[in-house]
Amino acid sequence: MVRITRQTVASCVLGLTSLGSLPCFGQLPADDPKLNTPSQQKAPNAFAEGSPKPVLNWGKGDGKSYWLTAFDIITFDVLLNRVDRYFVDKDEYNVTLDSIRRNVGGKWVVDNDPFAINQFGHPYQGSMYHGFARSAGLDYWQASAATLLGSLFWELAGETTAPSINDQFTTGIGGSFLGEPLFRMASLLLESGTGRPGVLREIAAALISPSTGFNRAAYGDRFDGVFRSHAPAVYTRVQLGVNFDADVSSNVNSNRTVGGPVIPQSYRNGEGTADFTIAYGLPGKPDYRYDRPFDYFHFQFTASTANVFENVITRGLLLGEPYSAGANVRGVWGLYGSYDYISPQIFRVSTTAGGLGTTNQWWLSRTIALQSTALASLGYGSAGAVRGAGERDYHNGIAPQGLLTSRLILGDRLSIEATLRDYYVGSLASKDTSGEENILRAEIGLTGRIYNLHGLTLKYTMSRRDASYVETGNTRQRVGVFSLAYSFLGQTRFGAVDWRPKLGEP
Template identity: 30%
Template structure:
């Protein structure tokens, strides 16, 4: 580890030619930049992409549930053996919780929800209506398509969690779709936009949008900034680095839109997505963090700095061989940024919110069965609260980032008590050649489990990541 840090420092120290084009474009924070395809002609959109009656995406969502249920039934899943009696029992029983695995509940169900969400979104409905359709689709699945009692944690994660990720998928697919193209390029654009957004791809195929050719600008494309990086992480068993797991990983960070824009802020005019994929012994999806703005207001000052306050949404998912954290919530946030300058800029945000549904590993969770299922899970679940603070210093040659996340999960199902979890994450990046950069991130995790009838537990853990990446 020391050798790697020395090598990175050496490269930085001897590189005398870091000039000119800085790694981060500050243009994303000004109004002076020409924004392509942002001023859309609504009449043109209504002509080419008319809004479908609401019953269509609702029926599509229900049909999708039936197809998934049929697949589960045919492949022999016990929970898929449904009938009139199981549906009647579900209505009589009402909401409960389930004992499905952490990835299934905390990320699998939200991904299912993105399909319901985007069936409505691609039918011409806005975020809120599409959230409603995702909720209906999820409710129908829970009450009708399983012989286990309807799961409230799934309802929340599928509908609301799915809507957050679903809107990100919708915005990303907008960036990829280009209906002026033809041939191979067009095929791969439609495939690329549809592979993570199958609900939208389905509607584009049946409505003929995937094959039509037009130069009309129909899809909003805003500023974005992305980074893809490959490297490795080292997850220690505790706070030292003598024992732990090394693991190759791929990270993808994406920032869409402008957080401090002066014009009216609509849902998801800004979002920030961080993902990490593991390749060896760690769980495949190691990280999926998202926060977005729903509504807000920006105050501009004479020195061209800006202050923001608003309502934001949050989705967190972290899993490795040491800890598990999952949460989806909504809250209030403030932000401040200094005047964009070539050599340095500061951006800071502070968020406080409620967790609608969260989960965290617990030493005692496996001892607390979900009674009616006679099955245990390895994590506690429940609502709670969160706090997020971040500060970013942008330089001409790179950036330094410091973030702190805190989650409080009040156990609603599991070992009775509270999980108090914090994560401190400093990170630096240095540009080495054009858009290529190297960097390192340190994650300090601490958890305190406070239990009603059991001994409190405390745990701390280090993780270090190093990477080389490309910014676009």
């Protein structure tokens, strides 16, 4: 099996090398059988002579600063407030000492900002706080505390409006669940290759995690050390595709004779999509440990020509332990944190949650492997229809959710992936206690490797929304769409982690 090196991440994705060549995936072609020898699978020395000093114990010594973390976050909030005041809303961001005192002593509320602001803008803002802290040497939990405090500072002193409970949750917690994968991917890119990271790698890492890039550029060699990944098993995939043959339906049963809900059914067929997926720390690699939060994580980002950000999905292991079952099953289980943002044109859902789950790999034969994740979580979420920019188009509440996903790897030519997600946003802890939302999203896809790391993927995605409100009645919306995509694969075995089991032996 071909193992991906740490150099796989982001450099090829961001175009730092030609997709038609393979320098970023090792020195030999991906299909070369010589790569199956362990001696030739060693990752390059990322800290050769002339490289930055490795931070073997992250968060100790000169490469750690609480004060610079606080300075970064406060300065970022002040600058963001000034930009928003001049370009977004002069009154809402005209912060004074009176408005700060009013917010400190006032009541917290559930705000009604647009969906994209609350569910993507705030978590991304929180990811900036998290990146400032992590790149200044703080560990995950310290950085998470800094993210919560940064969000609190913004709620009290960044806006004149009343502080928002839901914003504190999505920024403070969702921001950490989003920020840690971004920091890890940026660090993995900086760690790849040999010698000191060059200008292109530094720029690419800053695009992935801007706050990490800022600290590395602004403070000289103070934070020049690179977070050590401990060489996880990594699988990446880039897809460029188009949706076709969309099937859209809606059933509205309104309780109102006048002013009932109007659900738009226009769906842009032929939608172009770009998708990046990374699985980091896949179970099965000998000697890899899960001692730190997010030593295993899965991250997916999908952009589209119809609505720009269609999916931003992360999940990571916060606390857990590896396990094995016989000779051919390796896995990890424990407490996961997740942030999901899904918007398939006519409705959307977003949640920040924590729950119990497992990720594992099972070798069914010498050439067939099954990778799976099961997760049951509880969090806070929002769901609703897309009715127009700026309108109140979603419902908040406590959100139980579940995930089942699997990838059947058939040798080095085919893989079949299936994913089922279910979200329920009820009336508990909701501003609107008269309704509920249930979102179901299912995907099944077949990927065939055509040549080397190049393949094609045929996928069917079905999304369904069932909503029930006392005032407006019941609504069911459904979108089913096929897609065909070119896939650039991180390795020829679709992410299979090969510990070379001998079937039937312990």
